Amino acid sequence: MMKKPHLWPSLCALAVSNVLSPIVFAADNDIHLKEQEPLEHISVTGSHIKRTDLEGASPMTVLTEEDIARSGAQDMSQLLSKLPIAGAGTFATQGNNSDDTANGGAAISLRGLGANATLVLLNGRRVAVSSFAKNIDTSFVDINAIPMSAVERVDIVKDGASATYGSDAIAGVVNIILKKDFEGFEINAKAGDTVEDGGGQTSASILWGSHAEKSHTSIILNYFHENETTLGDRSYSKSANQTARGGSDSRSSSGNPGSYIPASIGTDGSISTLSGSYDWQPDANCPADNNNGTFCVYDYAPMMTSTPETTRVGLSVFHDYYINNDITLFSEMMYQHNESVVNGAGSPSFSELYILADNANYSSINNPYASSGEDLTMRRRITETGGRQKEAESDSARLVMGLNGMLGQWDWEVAYTYSYNRNYEFGKNGYVWTSLLQDEINAGNFNPFSTTQTATVIDEISVNTTRNAKSTTSAFDGTIAGEIFELPAGHVGMAVGFEYREEDLSDSPDELFLRGEIFGTEATEAYGSREQTSVFLEFAVPIFETLEAQLAGRYENYSDFGNTTSPKVALLYTPLDTLTFRASWAEGFRAPSLVQLGLGNSQESPELIDTQRCAYTGANEDCTAQERTVNFSGNPDLKAEESTSYNVGGVWEVIDNLSMGIDYWYYKVDGLIDADPQYVINTQGDNSSVVVREASSTSTPGRIIRIYDQFANLNEQTTDGIDFDVQYMFDTGEYGEFGLSYNLTWVHEFEQVRADGSTVELAGRYEHPEYRWTGGLNWAIDDWQATTRVNYISEVSYTEEQNTEGYIDAMTTLDLNVTYIGFDHWSLTLGGNNVLNEEPPFSKIDFMGYDQNTYSAIGAFWYASATYRF
Known part of the structure; x- marks a missing residue:
């Protein structure tokens, strides 16, 4: 029969004993035991000198x-x-x-x-x-x-x-x-x-x-x-909208259907929203329970891994x-x-993509700015992949x-x-190859105003x-x-x-x-x-x-x-x-x-508040934590x-x-x-070499494009x-x-x-x-x-x-x-x-x-x- 272990070895005066049960001891950790040699000195973690007793000066x-x-x-x-x-x-x-x-x-x-x-x-x-x-x-x-x-x-x-x-x-x-x-x-x-x-x-x-x-x-x-285990496996975490429990609605502003705003598109593909004249508006086909008036939001929580x-x-x-x-x-x-x-x-996009006014899909009835004739940028999640x-x-x-x-x-x-x-x-x-996706939008093969795309296009842009x-x-x-x-x-x-x-x-x-x-x-x-x-x-x-x-x-x-x-x-x-x-x-x-x-080139998308712009607009997108791109070095x-x-x-x-x-x-x-990128925004939000913003024709700072932190x-x-x-x-x-x-x-x-x-x-x-x-x-x-x-x-x-x-x-x-x-x-x-x-x-x-x-x-x-x- 296997020998029954003693429940309580003698208590040694160590610093603070075991957290998980009251058994405390220290034993030799770096020499073997030889039967012919009784162990008189032992090694205790925290010292290079062997001791004849167990307790030391360190807890x-x-x-x-x-x-x-x-x-x-x-x-x-x-x-x-x-x-x-x-x-x-x-x-x-x-x-x-x-x-x-x-x-x-x-x-x-x-x-x-x-x-x-x-x-x-x-x-x-x-x-x-x-x-x-x-x-x-x-x-x-x-x-x-x-x-x-x-x-x-x-x-x-x-x-x-x-x-x-x-x-x-x-x-x-x-x-x-x-x-x-x-x-x-x-x-x-x-x-x-x-x-x-x-x-x-x-x-x-x-x-x-x-x-x-x-x-x-x-x-x-x-x-x-x-x-x-996914977040959707627990009743309390299955939605990023925690308002019913007294929290915030943290659903993403990048949804499908998406949200749009007129923008100036440079010849090099650079994007600047016309923030002084327009606001973000959701796709006209956005479901009512996802429409917050500014964005067509998306509940990403149910799909996310918890463990x-x-x-x-x-x-x-x-x-x-x-x-x-x-x-x-x-x-x-x-x-x-x-x-x-x-x-x-x-995958979510946050103003990385655009659709030109002369695009074949621009006149879609779901385009909230179809009558403006302006080029648009978008916040849109590519759920089709x-x-x-x-x-x-x-x-x-x-x-x-x-x-x-x-x-x-x-x-x-x-x-x-x-x-x-x-x-x-x-x-x-x-995962989506951004430049190929933009090419498919420009060619009219990917319609951002539709929630479904052809399998050929999805295969083309996926990577x-x-x-x-x-x-x-x-x-x-x-x-x-x-x-x-x-x-x-x-x-x-x-x-x-x-x-x-x-x-x-x-x-x-x-x-x-x-x-x-x-x-x-x-x-x-x-x-x-x-x-x-x-x-x-x-x-x-x-x-x-x-x-x-x-x-x-x-x-x-x-x-x-x-x-x-x-x-x-x-x-x-x-x-x-x-x-x-x-x-x-x-x-x-x-x-x-x-x-x-x-x-080197490393990016993260922490949720940050644009305290500089919030002081001017008081808008939800500026005054609440939103995902923003940070380049660390x-x-x-x-x-x-x-x-x-x-x-x-x-x-x-x-x-x-x-x-x-x-x-x-x-x-x-x-x-x-x-x-600390939030501290960078708070203290250097108007420094264009640190916090890159869209151009603005008014005193209101443009929206944040990128933050550099070191x-x-x-x-x-x-x-x-x-x-x-x-x-x-x-x-x-x-x-x-x-x-x-x-x-x-x-x-x-x-x-x-x-x-x-x-x-x-x-x-x-x-x-x-x-x-x-x-x-x-x-x-x-x-x-x-x-x-x-x-x-x-x-x-x-x-x-x-x-x-x-x-x-x-x-x-x-x-x-x-x-x-x-x-x-x-x-x-x-x-x-x-x-x-x-x-x-x-x-x-x-x-x-x-x-x-x-x-x-x-x-x-x-x-x-x-x-x-x-x-």
Whole structure:
């Protein structure tokens, strides 16, 4: 019979314990266990010096393998997004659509400081970032490329760690430890489905591990599939017209039938509306419920993907060869292939097309300006080609080869790492070659006043798009650590090391996109490479028997922006066996990403308000957020973001098996790299070199054609708050063992300061909830184990810029699961997430009726899983 695992390992005085259950421990993450050698020193994430105890001066959260199984999470993004420490900038595949620039990817953002300010490691080493950036410029490690079946535990360092790990560790570190020491054979299968439409999932994995006389090998195969969920699958998001719920009508001004306005057409095809004399008018055949008097609007929401259809398969191989008792050769090999399919509405045009007055179709009775005799431009959606569909494929591979061992009493390790992420994106349907479409309009073959076209014309103007990108990271690193001398309170530990790293990125969109001949798609173009060399030094100094100091520093040289040095000082004070205090101070940095430095011709269509023109017209098209074309570009002169952080806290074991932890944390980031097109309109809306407008014969500014924006070191931001947790375990005997946990993150302040000195407070506002907490109850008796978990996100108000009254309500969800382990070799689990089927709270400013970046629309999800192991 399979041995029943202990429900509650002994509680260790770590910073803040596990968010998902009250089990907390840390284990060795970079050396194998040898039966003939008892483990006396262990490696803990956040330090290069091994310790004889587990607690350190930096606050940590540790998710064990048991915690991961009990979480009910289907993949890494679901697991990490529920952490109270996860904030704005965390994203999953939810929200992937035809306008996304990183379909299929997912990332974690600690403290809301951004996915690019959170360093994600595998077994303590870096991996290549996604070659598709999120939201044009956000570089991130795609956690969807990490199979959950291969994860042994997750260590999260919750203070600045640049002194230990270098760039991107401003907010902290997520170190994912893999099952490279797995022993035996295991098969896992899992299936689940939502009570709503869409979203069903299946997954499976096979694990095998074996010791030979001088080696150990682990092999892991994984498979995951998720069905598509569309916005139309949920009653609250099936329409972009949210007025019935108290929101806005966000249906697109580009419809079919379309809307028209007289325009001046240049000999080069340039278009300027005659805005001083005319207004937009809908096609005369526009249905009454789509006619808002100015535009024939279009409800694009029902066709849009909420969560894409996704398939993931992968192979991981870990091998250790024991050369002798002191030296081990180790290798890690991983490959992951992910696919996703994203659907959207037909391609929209916003004044890219025109029809001349002498066109054969001009006199159509549906033309609202047929009697004017003026050339016209239009806002019209090409629904005749069908909805847009993208297929995204991602290949991720990683190879680590290294040696570690002992040199006297010193631990040493050297390794070479190579990893890459390659993305492909294929526009399979619904994309239109603009110049060919215009030619067909001019020839009278495509009639914009008709909602149907001939199949020949549709075939002629339709085009398949491509985009491919590759990101590579290769690195040599080495560390040696040991004790250098003894003080009255103990031995002084020291670690010294180096890293040399090369990074390359290329992101190549379709050539037609680069020439501006495809509308209805968004992509980025970026190229760059860099070399980085760093050296680091760390000391563990026992000042007194009860007081220990950690001193660390790291010097880095980048080939593309210069040098930086990051120090850290941390203290651990243990006046009593049951009471521990800790404090840390650190400086950190984030090097500008290769995308931010080398971004080429890249466009996005965010919804922006034309504040300049609104002041004159008061018109809906100017005073409400509308899709507008923004051309972004990189900036080779960017400097690194620099940060200062500190943490003060402690852990108190009040009585046996009752522990409380609290930490105050603070971060300040200077030189925040950003691009803000709404701010550009507000402050430079009359600068024709920045905001390009149509010509106007009056004092009223012409309509916006295009906005140019560039990334720059614009902002400063500060945030602080409290992490608090309580853990209590007790055994009732005949009624079983129980464990209670409560983990909370409170954000006191999240302030951003713009380049002009203006400030905005985000704590408690849109996408920045003030409180997030998770409460859990675990129970075990005989062959049964059960978990109950409550997840809470507090209400938020809208930001000042959104100029919207009211609140987005709090959201509370309940997760349950039960496991039976009474069969030989088998364990069976039945569970549900959000079992009460809570809907995401209503948001007035989101066209789908809720904030996709903060709340999940999966609804109640029930699953069953089985594990066979011997």
